[in-house]
Amino acid sequence: MLDLRLGEVKKEIRKRNAHTIIVQVPEGLKPRLTRIISELSKTGAEVFAAMDPCFGACDLPLDKMNALSADLLVHFGHAPIHRPKNVIYVPVYDKIPKKNLNTLITKATAVLREKKIDRIALCTHSQFIYLLESVQKKFEEKGFKVLIGEASPRIAFKGQVLGCNYTAVTSVAYKIDAAIYIGEGHFHPLGLALSVNKPVFFLDTSTQTVKDFSNELDRYKRKRFAAIALAKNCKNFGILVSTKTGQRYKQVALHCKKMLEEAGKNAFLLSMDLVKEDYMAGVNVDCFVNTACTRIVGDDAQHWKKPIINPLEVEIVIGKREWEDFAFDVLY
Numbered sequence: 001m002l003d004l005r006l007g008e009v010k011k012e013i014r015k016r017n018a019h020t021i022i023v024q025v026p027e028g029l030k031p032r033l034t035r036i037i038s039e040l041s042k043t044g045a046e047v048f049a050a051m052d053p054c055f056g057a058c059d060l061p062l063d064k065m066n067a068l069s070a071d072l073l074v075h076f077g078h079a080p081i082h083r084p085k086n087v088i089y090v091p092v093y094d095k096i097p098k099k100n101l102n103t104l105i106t107k108a109t110a111v112l113r114e115k116k117i118d119r120i121a122l123c124t125h126s127q128f129i130y131l132l133e134s135v136q137k138k139f140e141e142k143g144f145k146v147l148i149g150e151a152s153p154r155i156a157f158k159g160q161v162l163g164c165n166y167t168a169v170t171s172v173a174y175k176i177d178a179a180i181y182i183g184e185g186h187f188h189p190l191g192l193a194l195s196v197n198k199p200v201f202f203l204d205t206s207t208q209t210v211k212d213f214s215n216e217l218d219r220y221k222r223k224r225f226a227a228i229a230l231a232k233n234c235k236n237f238g239i240l241v242s243t244k245t246g247q248r249y250k251q252v253a254l255h256c257k258k259m260l261e262e263a264g265k266n267a268f269l270l271s272m273d274l275v276k277e278d279y280m281a282g283v284n285v286d287c288f289v290n291t292a293c294t295r296i297v298g299d300d301a302q303h304w305k306k307p308i309i310n311p312l313e314v315e316i317v318i319g320k321r322e323w324e325d326f327a328f329d330v331l332y
């Protein structure tokens with residue numbers, strides 16, 4: 001059951017005396033968009049919805065605000081990455097029935113005890129961040145030592161992770177036997193397994209099952225190594241530079257260009273908002289380097305007709321990093 005807090009949002013709009021608003025929702029909330037627009041319009045403001053796909057708070061439509069002379073952006077469903085004054089973030093929590101949560105903790109306890117794990121770090125996505133303290137308490141009552149780590153400035157809450165940033169766990173990795181992700185979907189537990197050199201367990205709130213994610217890494221790494229092997233034989237590289245607010249890494253792109261050129265390759269800077277394979281049709285390069293969302297090279301990469309690699313993978317391509325030092329590109 002999702003609570004969109006529209007009453008609180010309306011109060012804030014009135015308080016700020018906003019006349020033109022842009023509403024931005026994740027893809028999963030688009031079925032509720034017309035209801036949100038109708039409700040917020042009751043404040044008397046003109047309400048526009050940003051319809052470009054939004055996958056995170058890394059993608060604030062500040063240019064669109066400018067174009068429409070909007071004085072406020074209402075962003076639903078993600079915790080802040082940046083904090084411009086004219087943006088309201090509305091958390092959207094996925095509430096889990098107490099009974100289901102207890103079942104999940106009981107199952108996880110059995111798995112962890114069997115593996116002789118005593119010290120764990122807990123993390124989750126912003127949608128479930130409200131759960132962390134109570135889950136910590138429940139595990140502590142069962143005798144576990146539980147850490148919820150501080151993260152880098154890109155992250156709003158202790159214990160929160162993003163698909164591109166698991167510093168809430170890596171910051172305490174030296175003190176734990178295993179990392180636990182509680183929430184939904186394989187996207188975040190896979191990123192966690194890529195980021196932390198410890199066993200990773202996924203506590204799935206939708207099915208109340210516990211999955212050991214350590215083995216998922218092999219499949220992912222095999223795909224990445226195949227892309228890197230192809231890239232090694234390429235001469236012309238297109239370096240993708242996103243202009244999205246939280247995926248804009250111009251300096252990383254320039255660094256990749258320099259590394260490739262020093263290795264005798266040609267490199268071209270290609271800028272866009274959303275990084276999408278369709279936009280690359282006809283571009284005369286053999287390989288792409290992605291400096292935007294780290295996870296574009298994940299499952300999405302199978303749709304790309306040419307290899308696409310991340311910046312740390314460029315280092316392997318040019319021989320500056322060993323294959324065994326393969327690492328996840330963190331966005332800070």
Ligand code: SF4
Nearest residue numbers: 055056058163164293
């Ligand atoms: S960069 Fe990618 S993983 Fe990171 S917040 Fe944005 S969409 Fe999510």
